[in-house]
Amino acid sequence: MSGRFRTVDEINAKIKRGDAVVLTADEFIETVESRGLKAAAKEVDVVTTGTFGAMCSSGAFLNFGHSEPPIKMWHCWLNDVPAYRGLAAVDVYIGATAMSETKGFEYGGGHVIEDLVSGKEIQLRADAYGTDCYPRKYLETVIILDDLNQAILLNPRNAYERYNAATNSTDDTLYTYMGTLLPRYGNVNYGGTGQLSPLYKDKNFETIGIGTRIFLGGGVGYVVGEGTQHSPQTQFGTIMVRGDLKQMKPQYLRGATFTGYGTSLYVGIGVPIPILNQKVAETAALKDEEIITNILDYGVPSRDRPLVRKVSYAELKSGKVTINNQSVPTSPLSSQKVAKEIAGILKRWIQEGSFFLSDRVEPLPTQREFKPLKVRKAELRVGDIMTPEVVTAKETDSVSAVAELLVRRGIDHLPIVDKNSKLVGIVTSWDLAKAVASKKKLLKQIMTRKVITSNRDEAVDVLAQKMARHNISGVPVVDRENHVIGIITTDDISKKVVGGGTR
């Protein structure tokens, strides 16, 4: 089945003559449906693809040229966004997720790149320690893209073949790099463009490799290698890409903010897939119905987020998916409209003869382990710093007796348990003060029944984030059967973690 149809050289000769047959991935799928894969593959030379999504692992190398007197920049800011400064004197790297020191989440490296490409003026500020060869210690000026010697977009990880979709099982709205996730599976957000996805259309990496010429940000770019975290055997392959910012257009390179997460850069990428053989033709013809991804629960703040269910891009793109028999609305985070536009532009470039395909210099790996980071130092868990001796009460206890108990024991949080020591509620000293003022008699009249809890194995950082989100200062620790086995307060965390630790 690995019949060879044509070579890149043969396709380029046809592009030169103006008779190459080029279709977008959407059009190729239609052709395959109406005429069959064999006929379509025989006729079509190139299938164009497109994606336009937030790609956080993006950034640009900039060279400013030398000032008089010259400076060896030690720190550097572009519109108050810090740029990486460990490269000679006047080379910097501005990363998409670096954030402004004055505007924070609302402006970052991605926005700097968009503003540069738009031709806007950028405030450049740098300091230095001063050397015999670079005496200047401070510099403040304004630059535009045309002033720079080089402005090279170099993105370490772009264009995931597909991406996990996100939902949220918790009772709180979460703000993530996958957008706003409503409580109790209230919505699903997904990334990627399914049947238009550049890398999925060549998921066996038969054609894409080092040196592949692509559409990048409105200009011409190249694949320079596998992207970081490249995991092609699980269909999470990625590419590293390079292009000249001076050729690019702001509508295909957009700064973005994900509330609560930070800044990013929407990058437009289109890869031409030459239909060299049967295997590429098959993957280029894959439809949204056949491209499956995972819906993960982003409510679990862990590296290994639980799988909620598998889903096709067709279902995701329909606007609704079913989770636990409920119909849940979906959002694409990648612009399907701009992705389609990019596939169309790349098709036109090739048809007009202004874009030729390049033969790759090296293939990309088709097997790559994506290893986790091992944290070798023992880290504190809730069980390590909780107070195991917990004072509890019953919901039938009286307010006055319990108030006396809290004062005597000097505690602020009182878990309420049933006769089996299972947690049923919580009362704080503030609740008691209010109860005394409003003359309520029993704990069950005043206790909070929906209790935020922790468990022995929870990481202290995760608990601290949870307590901050709920604005609470004490949390009962429970076992799997909801028995109260301890209590942990912000005091415990600040004394035992910040204050040097007891273990």
Added chain:
Amino acid sequence: MRLKLTYPPSEVQRPVLAEAVLKLGVLINILEATVNVNKGELIVSVEAEKGKLDKVIRFFQDNGVTVDKLTRILEIDSDKCMHCGACISPCPVGAFKLNSDLTLDFDEEKCIGCKICVTACPTRAIRLVT
């Protein structure tokens, strides 16, 4: 028609909305409500033709409630919008969707001005007008 009803502290204790329903025989759907001792703010949708609607508005005004017609709540900057759709699924009333040409569609009639889309938009293209 969606209305924003603002009750002054003096009127918060009175069931003005219930009276309107009973006396005028009109259907009023509460979309959002903030009520405490200091103020009451309701966003309601009223199903009624023009003449009846004017009567409802007058009734609230006569009872000390400030009425604002919510005709235009959001402004979407078409230069900034990338049609990414990040606003679609968080919207509690389903006011956004993608058209068949994949451009973003916003149904003003459904919007209750909750602002969740304003923070969900990655390019900050959505602004609350009122």
